[in-house]
Amino acid sequence: MPELPEVEVVRAVLAKELAGKKIKTVAITNGRTVGRHKTAKDFRAKVEGRAIKSVARLGRNLLISLDDTTTLVIDPGPTGQLLRAQGAKDAKPKHTQVVFTFTQGPELRLIDPNPTSEMYASERPADGEVVKLNKFVDRLALSEEGKGIRRAIPELAPLGMDPVIDQFGWDRLGIVMQVAKEPVHAVLKDERFLAGLGDVYASESLFTAGIQGHRSSETLSSIETRRLHRALIEVLSEALKTGGATVAPENWVDPDGKGGNYQSQLQVFGREGDPCTQCRTPITRVETKEYLSFYCERCQA
Ligand SMILES: [Zn+2]
Structure with missing residues (x-):
């Protein structure tokens, strides 16, 4: 956060x-x-x-x-x-x-x-100066907007794909997952691959997609990748619509001190031991060196 x-x-x-x-x-x-x-x-x-x-x-x-x-x-x-x-x-x-x-x-x-x-x-670099972009952005981003931003701000050139700005389909997310070969949750929040996601939206997207975050990313099937891509877009657009999430311990607020509203829609994040909204199984919390994940053992394969 x-x-x-x-x-x-x-x-x-x-x-x-x-x-x-x-x-x-x-x-x-x-x-x-x-x-x-x-x-x-x-x-x-x-x-x-x-x-x-x-x-x-x-x-x-x-x-x-x-x-x-x-x-x-x-x-x-x-x-x-x-x-x-x-x-x-x-x-x-x-x-x-x-x-x-x-x-x-x-x-x-x-x-x-x-x-x-x-x-x-x-x-901004001088005209004609070549800025080497993140390889996934360079090959997979469908929009030129994010590439233009990275060329104008070379410090951001290594940044992975922004799910909103760079625009990429499920097949392209699949390429990232095949190459990364790390736990899916870690790939989602690793800025060499994707930009802007942390533990909250990684956990929520994985729950919506029905995928456990500790699975190695190259084991995702096409159907699962498609579900994960759809979940990411859905979760992020809903969070954007509701003004973001204010969750403990940081309790984020906007510049006028106003909190978001998405926290009331969180399905798993911060809900350790609470019943799953789909099947009533208590939500599990797992913390590794790379990530903090909340998930339902039963709903997420
Ligand atoms: Zn469940």
């Missing part, structure tokens, strides 16, 4: 609030957040004084286009939150890592209790 649907909710709020505004100042409490730059001052020089053109998303990255060739990339990591100040006197929350002020409107703060979130200013 946040995963693709939650970052998309944040994107929509920021796009509405920030387009056309100028970044006045950026205050950085923890230099690690902008660790890709030599110094925090270098980072600030690239973004301060620039106007915001638009806000896009790829995977869990927020992409804020500035009025030159720079894109401000924000990756909230598993625990980062972007929150708008609720007025001039609103005290900074604990664990505030970065504060943006604008020529008008409230401050925007990045809050993260374990500083795993990061941001950087990416420069």
Whole structure:
């Protein structure tokens, strides 16, 4: 958390609030957040004084286009939150890592209790410079949009396929699963293969598809791959429609402090020991080095 649907909710709020505004100042409490730059001052020089053109998303990255060739990339990591100040006197929350002020409107703060979130200013490569894309994106993505984003922001070129932006059919998901040869749950959340999914939407999609996440990915039949693809699209679009999920322990909220609504529709995630919604078997929780999965032993083969 946040995963693709939650970052998309944040994107929509920021796009509405920030387009056309100028970044006045950026205050950085923890230099690690902008660790890709030599110094925090270098980072600030690239973004301060620039106007915001638009806000896009790829995977869990927020992409804020500035009025030159720079894109401000924000990756909230598993625990980062972007929150708008609720007025001039609103005290900074604990664990505030970065504060943006604008020529008008409230401050925007990045809050993260374990500083795993990061941001950087990416420069668009010169015309003619070749950017090597993630091999799955390069060969399998049906849409050009995500490829264009990766070419403009080379730091994101290694990122695997975004299920919403890159668009790929079940047969192409099947190729990824055949090549990966890892537990299906691990493949879903591994950003070398797919971008934007974490344990919540991996668990939910696998339940909807009736597949156990610890199975090795190359054992999926065509029918199972087709079911998994359909489940992914269904689960993500429902989560997007309902404003994302707010689940413990991070309890994600949007920049105005509002939680999502998808948590009430979760079938397995966070429901260890509770009866399965389909067959009443208690839900199992399994945690490995790579993933945390919730599933029904009976409904998922
Ligand atoms: Zn069940």
